[in-house]
Amino acid sequence: MTDRSLKADILLLITAIIWGAAFVAQRVGMDYMGPLTFNAVRFALGAVALLPLIYSLDREKKKDGTYRKVELGSFLKGSLIAGGALFLGATFQQWGMVYTTAGNAGFITGLYVVFVPVFGLFFKQKTGLPTWIGALLAVTGMYLLSVNEEFHIEFGDLLVLCSAFFWAGHVIVISLLATRVDPVKFAGGQFVACSIFSFMGAFIFENVSLAGIIDGAVPILYGGLMSVGVAYTLQVIAQQDAKPAHAAIILSLESVFAALAGYVLLGEMLTVQGMAGCALMLCGMIISQVKSS
Incomplete structure (x- = not known):
């Protein structure tokens, strides 16, 4: 493993830890506002948080002669595509958080690690037996984690499952675009696009309240500054040196950290059946990344 690969793995692990704890913030945030409002504000915060970093990096690049102007057309197109995938994944996930636990949401979201190589079939990438x-x-x-005694999947879990499809698409989009544009500016661009889409939806479908936003300031600040501003940026930077499937397996550990955070901070408990389901899901995520001989 090269130094660049090791650095990428460490950054991805930090990202997984931050995202895991963010499920608690997202769950608590739903006590104060709608899911679209929560996402609109936190992604706007994430974009604003990047401005000082972008300014600082540009100054350094201008000094050492490595500064390059952003190609506006490619930047806008990439930001809209990545931001659209981000918006759909975040919306379904946050909507599902209204009806399910942080732990459940974490493990089900982690299923995107299985979807990434399957989606690779559309890009003529081989998908092996593992x-x-x-x-x-x-x-x-x-099934074990989400199906109740009446053999119906819980509504919140179904919504989070839908989000996993879009998270998988987002990982692939990032991998295709991250090496073509400045990663930090690209991260900010997709945050702005996601925030705009979320605000549009919030003003149409929800009652946007300043009082609710203020009351939910703590989960919003964590969700915006840490989960969005820090973690998504680390993901974009790390994926310049990490393959999509390799990145996905490390990022899938967020499900473990989500369950731990839900237990420690919210007192969420899993049944024996639920724990067995989580174990199978984690095994499936890991096995899906094994290369076929």
């Missing part, structure tokens, strides 16, 4: 075995284990695990 991926299909991992997918089967993951689906079985989700």
